[in-house]
Amino acid sequence: MPIKMFDGNGAAVEAIRLARPGVIAAYPITPQSSIAEHLADEVAEGKIKAEYVRVESEHSAMSVCVGAQLTGVRVATATASVGLALMHEVCGVTAGVRLPIVMPVVNRSLVAPWSLWCDHSDTMAERDTGWLQFYCANVQEILDLQLCAYRISEHEDVLTPSMVCFDGFYLSHSMQRVDTPTDEEAWDFVGPYVRKNMYIDTKDVMFVNDLCPTDEHTEMKYQQMMGFEAAREVVPQVFAEYGKRFGRKLYTVEKYMLDDAEIAVVAIGSMAGTGKYVVNELREKGIKAGLLRICMFRPFPEEEIREALKNIPVIGVVDRSSGLGGAQAPVCTEVKAALLGTDAKVFGFVGGIAGRDISDGSFRKIFGELEEIREGTRQKVTRWFDAREDAMTIREVETC
Amino acid sequence: MLTYTIQPKGLVSPGINTCQGCMIDVIFRNVLDILGEDTALVIPPGCAAQFSGCGPESAITVPGIQGNLENSAAIAAGIAAGFRFQGNDHTQVVAIAGDGGTVDIGLQSLSGAMERNDNILYICYDNQAYMNTGIQGSSSTPYAASTTTTPAGKPVGSKDLIRIVMAHNVPYAATASVSHLPDLRKKVKKAKEIKGCRVLHILSPCPTGWGYPSAKTVEIARKAVDSGAWVLLEYENGKVTLGRKPAALGDVAEYMSMQKRFAGIGEDAVATAAKNVTDRYAYLEKLAQIG
Numbered sequence: 001m002p003i004k005m006f007d008g009n010g011a012a013v014e015a016i017r018l019a020r021p022g023v024i025a026a027y028p029i030t031p032q033s034s035i036a037e038h039l040a041d042e043v044a045e046g047k048i049k050a051e052y053v054r055v056e057s058e059h060s061a062m063s064v065c066v067g068a069q070l071t072g073v074r075v076a077t078a079t080a081s082v083g084l085a086l087m088h089e090v091c092g093v094t095a096g097v098r099l100p101i102v103m104p105v106v107n108r109s110l111v112a113p114w115s116l117w118c119d120h121s122d123t124m125a126e127r128d129t130g131w132l133q134f135y136c137a138n139v140q141e142i143l144d145l146q147l148c149a150y151r152i153s154e155h156e157d158v159l160t161p162s163m164v165c166f167d168g169f170y171l172s173h174s175m176q177r178v179d180t181p182t183d184e185e186a187w188d189f190v191g192p193y194v195r196k197n198m199y200i201d202t203k204d205v206m207f208v209n210d211l212c213p214t215d216e217h218t219e220m221k222y223q224q225m226m227g228f229e230a231a232r233e234v235v236p237q238v239f240a241e242y243g244k245r246f247g248r249k250l251y252t253v254e255k256y257m258l259d260d261a262e263i264a265v266v267a268i269g270s271m272a273g274t275g276k277y278v279v280n281e282l283r284e285k286g287i288k289a290g291l292l293r294i295c296m297f298r299p300f301p302e303e304e305i306r307e308a309l310k311n312i313p314v315i316g317v318v319d320r321s322s323g324l325g326g327a328q329a330p331v332c333t334e335v336k337a338a339l340l341g342t343d344a345k346v347f348g349f350v351g352g353i354a355g356r357d358i359s360d361g362s363f364r365k366i367f368g369e370l371e372e373i374r375e376g377t378r379q380k381v382t383r384w385f386d387a388r389e390d391a392m393t394i395r396e397v398e399t400c
Numbered sequence: 401m402l403t404y405t406i407q408p409k410g411l412v413s414p415g416i417n418t419c420q421g422c423m424i425d426v427i428f429r430n431v432l433d434i435l436g437e438d439t440a441l442v443i444p445p446g447c448a449a450q451f452s453g454c455g456p457e458s459a460i461t462v463p464g465i466q467g468n469l470e471n472s473a474a475i476a477a478g479i480a481a482g483f484r485f486q487g488n489d490h491t492q493v494v495a496i497a498g499d500g501g502t503v504d505i506g507l508q509s510l511s512g513a514m515e516r517n518d519n520i521l522y523i524c525y526d527n528q529a530y531m532n533t534g535i536q537g538s539s540s541t542p543y544a545a546s547t548t549t550t551p552a553g554k555p556v557g558s559k560d561l562i563r564i565v566m567a568h569n570v571p572y573a574a575t576a577s578v579s580h581l582p583d584l585r586k587k588v589k590k591a592k593e594i595k596g597c598r599v600l601h602i603l604s605p606c607p608t609g610w611g612y613p614s615a616k617t618v619e620i621a622r623k624a625v626d627s628g629a630w631v632l633l634e635y636e637n638g639k640v641t642l643g644r645k646p647a648a649l650g651d652v653a654e655y656m657s658m659q660k661r662f663a664g665i666g667e668d669a670v671a672t673a674a675k676n677v678t679d680r681y682a683y684l685e686k687l688a689q690i691g
Contacts, residue, residue, distance in 0.1 A: 022485035023478065051481040056512035060474035063467065063509065067442070067478025070465060073485050075478075089468055097465075200440050200463045200479055202491055205402040207441075208465040210452035 001246065004180045008139045008171035011178055012078060012104035012164070013038040015146035017048050018186035019102070022073030022193075025053040025064035029083040030116050031168040032106040039076065050076070058083035062090035069099045070200045070208060074150070074193035077101075080168060081108035084122045088129065094161050095130025095224065097198050097209050100153035101161040102146060103131075107269070107320075108168040109354040117355020118168040120269065121321040124330045126163065130224055132231055133298040135269045136166040137254075139176035141295075144242065144250055147181070150190045151238045157230035159196060167270040169355065181246060189245055228299040235296060252301040254293040255308050257283065261290030263370040264309060266317040266335050268294045271358040275318075278363035289367050294331065302338035309335075314345050314374045316366050316381065320352040345373060351386040362386055402461060411437065413459040417450050421607035421614025423578040423621075424448055424525050428460070430581060431494070431523065434588045437462060439492045440483075442476045444469045444506070446498040447532045448525065470505040472497045473513035476520040484519070492521055492592060499526040499540035503559045510599075514568035517596045524561065524599070527606035535609040542629070543676055544669045545661045547609070553665055557676055562601050566635050566687075571596040573635040577603040579621035583632060583643070590634075603630045611660025623655040628677045631684055640687040650678040 006014060012035055016024075024043065026036035042048040051068075055061045058079050065075040079087060084105055094101050105123050109115040123133060132153065134145045142164065149162035166172060181189065198208050212220060239250040256276050258264060267275045272293040282289040292308050294301070309315055315335070323329025328336060332348035339346055349366055352358040365385055372378035388394070406413055411432040418425050424447055432439065441464030443452045451459045452466040467475040472495035480493040497506055502524040513520060529547045530536040537547035539559040546553050565573045572594045576584040584602065591598040605621050607614040624630035625643075629652055632643030652674050656662040 023481045025478065025481075051485050053477060053481050053518070054516060055474065056508060056515070059471060060477075060509045060512055063471035063474035064478035064481065066467075067465070067475040067480075068482035068485075069478075071479055071482030071486065073482045075482075090471065093468065200465065202438050202440060202463055205461060205463045207452055207458035207460065207463065210458060210466050211449065211454045213455050216455055 001179050001181060001185070004178050005175055006139055006143070006178045007173050007175045008142050008166050009034040009106065009173070010038065011139050011142040012146060013042065014180060015143045016076045017042055018147065018181065018183060019074060019150050019190050020187065021048065021050050021076040023051045023053065023064070023068035024048070024076045025055045025061045025068070026077050027055050027058045027061045027079070027083060029058070029080050031108060031172045032078050032080040032083070035078040035104065035106070058087045059090060062087045062094060065101055066090060066094055066097070066099060069101055070097070070198065072193070072195040072199055072201070075101055078104040078106070080106040081122045082111055084126060085110060088126065091126060091129045091131060093209065096220070098159040098227070099161060099198070100159055102149045102153055103161065103163055104142070104146060105163045105165045106168045106172045107165055115354035118170055119320045119353045119355070120165070123163055123165045124321045127298060127330060130160065131298060132160055132162040134162065134164050134296055135294065136164065136171060137270055137272045137293060137295070139171055139174060140178050140248070141250070142166050142171065143178055143180060144248055147186060147190055148238050148242050148250060152231060152234050154193065155230070155234045156196055158227050158234050160224065160227040160231060165269070170270040179246070179248065185245070189242065231299050250295070251293070252296040253304045253308055254295060256291040256293070258290035258292060258308055258312065260288055261312050262288040263314045263367060263374055264290040264292060264312045264316070265363065265366060265370070266292045266294060266315065266331065268297065268331055269320060271318065271320065271352060274358060274360055275363050278360050278367060282367055287367070287371060297331070300334050300338070302334070305335060305338045306342070309339060309344060310342060312344060314370050315339070316347045316349055316370045318349045318351065318358070318366065320358070322350055322353060347373070347381040348383055349381065349385050350383055356386055358386070405457070408461065411461045412451065416459050418447065419606070419608050419614070421617045422447065423604055423617050426578055426581070427525055427602055427604060428496070430585055431496070431588050432460065432462065434585060435492045435494065435592055438490060439494055440464055440479055442467050442472045442479070442495040444472045444497050444501040445532070446501055447527065448496050448498065449532070469501050471509050472501060472506055473520065473522055474509040476522070477513045477516070477518035480519045489519070493519065494521045494523060496523045496525065498532070499524060499528060500530045500538040503539045503561050507564070511568065514565065514570050514597045514599070517570065519595055520597055521591050522597065522599045524601045525604040526601060527604045527609060528558070529606070529609050531606045531609045543673050544665050546663070547661065553669070560680070562633065562635070565599045565601070566640070569638065570599055571637065573599040573601070575601045575603070575631060575633050577621045577625050577630055577632065578605070579618050579625060580632065587634065609661070611663070612658055616658065620655070620658060623658065627652045627655045628681045629655055631681060633684060640684065640690070642684060642688045646681070649681055650674045652677055
């Protein structure tokens with residue numbers, strides 16, 4: 001298999017090219033912009049034979065994608081941050097009319113205040129929109145998961161769109177080596193798009209997405225829910241086939257040093273690599289630390305998580321979004337629900353907001369507090385572990 | 401697979417639940433009569449959603465999707481792009497939206513489609529307010545008209561959609577009125593033969609929202625055209641062609657007096673409305689004189 005050099009956005013474009021979309025609609029937004037640009041290049045150079053619709057907004061990008069995929073062609077788009085927020089309404093349409101669109105999302109903070117940098121507040125706000133969500137740990141996974149996502153989303157029992165989420169700048173602009181299937185190998189795996197269930201065809205007429213009375217709406221949502229349930233079966237099958245063909249292991253959850261762990265951190269996205277590095281360090285000191293990385297967030301793999309963490313007494317969950325007003329931030333809330341009824345003590349951590357680096361030092365602090373909890377010398381953790389001590393006084397304006 | 405519970409004569413079912421006296425029904429029947437079966441529709445929420453249907457039933461026999469309120473043009477552009485990728489450049493992709501879905505919330509996506517010259521036919525049926533949700537004012541609501549969100553009368557005039565459309569240099573645009581059906585049909589036919597983004601702006605008076613007896617819709621629409629409150633024109637290849645000069649240009653007093661939405665407005669307001677109409681017509685005449 002050829003080895004190529006891609007940054008995260010380049011890997012996303014390569015996966016899109018390999019899936020041979022017929023219509024592309026994209027609107028540029030930092031840090032996704034190079035995806036919109038490179039897709040235009042590929043179309044201009046004839047490397048992707050698609051219609052490129054240069055839309056005036058992300059809302060229209062997803063709207064064009066919905067219209068186009070209903071005619072029976074695979075489509076492509078990508079977005080980030082407030083672009084995803086603007087798309088939100090149409091993302092619900094995509095999911096509800098069961099269009100298996102696969103979309104790379106480059107994670108970036110939502111405004112306000114303005115930020116160009118990474119956190120997960122954009123995709124976490126979409127977690128109940130009806131899309132599958134995968135979070136990548138490195139550039140290789142962007143290519144791998146996106147190719148798999150076409151197979152998963154388009155599976156006739158799933159018919160649910162996918163967001164392939166990856167951290168803005170950390171991955172989108174990080175150049176890494178990527179084992180890349182040849183065009184033929186990838187096409188043999190992904191295959192052509194075959195429309196199912198809802199479509200626009202003058203020879204086989206239906207009207208899609210008209211008003212749905214209350215005596216059917218619950219059932220339509222039930223069908224979507226069953227699509228997610230089917231995905232729980234289909235995802236491991238597709239990952240296994242991908243592994244067999246291309247020799248790489250993909251995960252719904254990745255377990256690292258968990259078997260005998262006494263403290264563990266649950267991580268998501270690119271932070272996991274740093275977390276593993278600190279686990280290694282702690283292990284050398286004799287501290288039984290471990291890490292669980294959530295790769296698939298929707299459907300939420302609660303049974304795998306419960307199984308992976310079942311014997312670990314103290315667990316920290318690191319959220320890269322603030323979860324304002326919640327009992328915990330989103331990832332921790334769901335992990336806690338998955339562990340309900342176990343004896344584990346679960347603590348939520350919030351950090352890495354808007355590009356603040358989750359460093360080895362961050363993980364040392366988190367694991368350190370968890371270890372103190374385990375030893376009984378600490379009762380509470382520092383939930384906002386990387387917030388500055390002067391948080392309440394910066395930008396303070398005196399009123400007279 | 402479509403199964404018929406009622407066999408329609410054309411492509412639209414009889415007995416649509418539009419209000420009595422509403423002529424959106426007539427617009428749909430005439431448009432689809434001309435465009436034929438090789439048509440795909442995008443209909444946003446609004447009065448026209450009566451044609452999308454409810455549950456497993458639809459009132460039309462061509463395929464379509466009910467989009468969101470603001471993205472009719474973008475969804476249509478997507479359908480057209482999907483067809484084009486598959487070598488289909490013959491199916492007419494048509495968005496049919498009300499004034500709210502066009503001049504308010506839908507203007508951005510329409511502007512995008514017009515600028516890109518996507519191969520769609522965009523039809524705005526204009527009843528000059530959000531009628532389906534209970535007569536709330538839109539940017540197409542005329543000066544002094546009372547709606548549930550302009551209860552004291554709208555203090556400003558309406559957004560001039562056709563001039564916005566012309567500013568995008570689309571290959572074909574026209575205004576039409578339900579009172580002038582042969583003219584409307586002629587314009588739909590012309591639009592059908594042209595590629596690119598085509599826009600039709602059709603006046604469709606609303607007895608419920610405007611406050612007049614339901615038998616008077618055609619008469620009211622005719623008064624709008626005769627007074628110049630609604631101007632029939634075509635825009636083709638950059639050239640504006642006006643319809644017949646209004647018989648009583650600026651004589652809006654009677655037109656307004658027939659509608660409860662203008663009830664109780666003073667003579668000053670009528671004079672202002674009349675001046676708005678004559679000023680606009682003078683501007684359009686100048687446009688028509690160019691090239």
